[in-house]
Amino acid sequence: MTDPISKEQSEYLNQIQRKKYWIRVAQVLLLLLLLFAWETAVSKNILNGFIFSSPSRIIRCFYGMVIDHSIFLHIGVTLAETLVSFALITLFSVLIATILWWFPTAARIIDPYLVVLNSLPKSALAPILIVWLGNNMKTIIITAISIAVFGSILNLYSGFLHVDKERLTLIRTLGGTKKDCLTMAVIPSCIPLLLSIMNVNIGLSLVGVIIGEFLAARSGLGYLIIYGSQVFKMDWVLMSIVILCIIAMLLYALTGFIKKMYQRKI
Amino acid sequence: MTTALSLEQVSYSYHTLKQETTALSSVTFDVLSGEFVAVVGPSGCGKSTMLHLIAKLLPLSGGTIKINGTPIEESTDHIGYMLQKDQLLPWRTIYENVTLGLKIQNIKDPEAFDKVDRLLELYGLKDFKNSYPSQLSGGMRQRAALIRTLALSPDILLLDEPFSALDYQTRLQVSDDIGTIIKEKKKTALLVTHDLSEAISMADRVIVLSKRPGTVKTIVPIHLTCGKKTPQAARNAVEFKDYFNQLWREIND
Numbered sequence: 038m039t040d041p042i043s044k045e046q047s048e049y050l051n052q053i054q055r056k057k058y059w060i061r062v063a064q065v066l067l068l069l070l071l072l073f074a075w076e077t078a079v080s081k082n083i084l085n086g087f088i089f090s091s092p093s094r095i096i097r098c099f100y101g102m103v104i105d106h107s108i109f110l111h112i113g114v115t116l117a118e119t120l121v122s123f124a125l126i127t128l129f130s131v132l133i134a135t136i137l138w139w140f141p142t143a144a145r146i147i148d149p150y151l152v153v154l155n156s157l158p159k160s161a162l163a164p165i166l167i168v169w170l171g172n173n174m175k176t177i178i179i180t181a182i183s184i185a186v187f188g189s190i191l192n193l194y195s196g197f198l199h200v201d202k203e204r205l206t207l208i209r210t211l212g213g214t215k216k217d218c219l220t221m222a223v224i225p226s227c228i229p230l231l232l233s234i235m236n237v238n239i240g241l242s243l244v245g246v247i248i249g250e251f252l253a254a255r256s257g258l259g260y261l262i263i264y265g266s267q268v269f270k271m272d273w274v275l276m277s278i279v280i281l282c283i284i285a286m287l288l289y290a291l292t293g294f295i296k297k298m299y300q301r302k303i
Numbered sequence: 304m305t306t307a308l309s310l311e312q313v314s315y316s317y318h319t320l321k322q323e324t325t326a327l328s329s330v331t332f333d334v335l336s337g338e339f340v341a342v343v344g345p346s347g348c349g350k351s352t353m354l355h356l357i358a359k360l361l362p363l364s365g366g367t368i369k370i371n372g373t374p375i376e377e378s379t380d381h382i383g384y385m386l387q388k389d390q391l392l393p394w395r396t397i398y399e400n401v402t403l404g405l406k407i408q409n410i411k412d413p414e415a416f417d418k419v420d421r422l423l424e425l426y427g428l429k430d431f432k433n434s435y436p437s438q439l440s441g442g443m444r445q446r447a448a449l450i451r452t453l454a455l456s457p458d459i460l461l462l463d464e465p466f467s468a469l470d471y472q473t474r475l476q477v478s479d480d481i482g483t484i485i486k487e488k489k490k491t492a493l494l495v496t497h498d499l500s501e502a503i504s505m506a507d508r509v510i511v512l513s514k515r516p517g518t519v520k521t522i523v524p525i526h527l528t529c530g531k532k533t534p535q536a537a538r539n540a541v542e543f544k545d546y547f548n549q550l551w552r553e554i555n556d
Contacts, residue, residue, distance in 0.1 A: 203390055210358055210384035211404035211455065221407070225394050 090275040098272040114257040122181035123242040134193040155187035176253040181245025185238045196230040232296040239288045307336040307491040313366035325516035326352045337489040341502035344512030350495040354461045383457030385465040389448040391436035398432040404455040422450045442477045462494040482534040503546045504537040511553045
């Protein structure tokens with residue numbers, strides 16, 4: 038890259054840079070505008086602050102909960118449940134997809150079951166899980182797992198099946214066994230797919246955890262939302278939703294970052 | 304010279320729900336040790352199937368294949384196989400790719416690794432040891448694939464249209480490179496190709512297979528008057544055109 042950049046080229050780059058910048062500014066302005074409109078509407082009594090809360094009430098509420106430390110418990114519980122569910126979903130997906138790849142006949146037998154389980158609205162299972170497992174964290178984590186795991190298995194398994202056949206032939210011509218095909222060709226070929234699946238699953242885990250917390254929890258953001266709405270503490274509800282937005286964004290960015298790091302390596 | 308590879312009455316059929324298809328029927332020929340033999344034939348005549356049978360990737364339907372006199376079922380000799388595409392694994396460096404066979408077979412012998420280093424140096428890939436395949440040209444990648452095959456010291460090399468995925472210029476250059484390497488090493492090689500020029504310029508003998516079910520139609524020994532028989536020089540030999548026409552007729556009638 039020793040060539041001097043021509044005037045047209047630098048003009049072009051500037052234009053792209055400027056556009057990127059303006060989009061970012063517009064995004065921030067839109068957020069500020071919405072917050073301002075919300076705040077004003079409540080302070081002018083156009084909206085009822087008791088029901089609609091307001092940005093300043095949310096901040097005050099958050100501050101109060103930071104002072105008495107209770108917010109850390111709720112965020113911590115939700116975050117921990119999400120990460121545990123996410124880890125287990127990833128583990129089960131890889132494990133079960135591998136088993137299905139290894140035993141194609143078993144895969145054919147089990148296929149309709151997976152398809153049905155995948156399309157079933159999993160929140161329908163949550164009440165059963167409460168009865169079976171009790172009103173505790175186990176139920177929440179299993180609810181979260183059930184939401185993402187079936188789709189994730191199906192996706193990954195189909196990725197395993199679409200690995201270039203020649204790549205498997207190569208391993209076999211080098212004297213490799215079925216296990217070598219799996220560990221040296223199939224799984225490594227599917228790492229980019231796995232990372233994409235993980236990127237989606239982190240969001241689904243959070244959804245699952247909140248559903249679980251709605252039904253079976255004594256702490257966590259989902260609990261705060263459901264409890265807050267029952268006792269009309271709308272500040273709690275909206276604050277929890279804002280925090281959830283931030284958590285979702287951060288987790289998505291995290292898995293996205295891992296994906297990007299991997300792609301850069303190759 | 305001893306016979307390195309012999310096929311006797313080899314046949315193979317594959318089954319689909321609709322029908323049974325005979326891909327090869329009583330194919331018989333020998334390849335002498337150190338000889339370079341090319342197999343040509345119309346597409347779908349079972350050329351690649353034959354290589355798969357020799358490499359034990361498919362079970363024989365009938366006949367016998369012997370390597371150095373031992374039936375392949377009992378033979379422990381290693382057969383090197385070069386595929387159409389280089390199939391270098393994109394997540395492994397060139398060094399990790401060329402030593403893949405050693406890793407799979409759990410070979411820890413330092414001599415084998417020294418050999419890989421020598422080959423990398425010899426074929427101009429030493430400086431790319433730690434590069435990823437995507438950073439290499441098509442020709443370099445195919446050379447890396449050859450080193451991967453040679454690293455296991457195969458007794459016989461099977462080449463399954465190894466140049467067909469390359470563009471024309473690279474193909475000439477790489478077939479020149481690889482042909483020379485194989486001849487210098489006096490490796491026994493069996494090349495499957497649909498490119499007649501490639502077959503004539505590289506091989507000592509050319510086997511013509513018939514349309515499906517494939518069977519040996521004729522075997523043409525190639526004698527070219529050119530100094531050192533490199534594939535490039537061979538293309539300039541006076542007999543080249545005659546062999547080309549002869550093979551062309553054999554395939555097309």
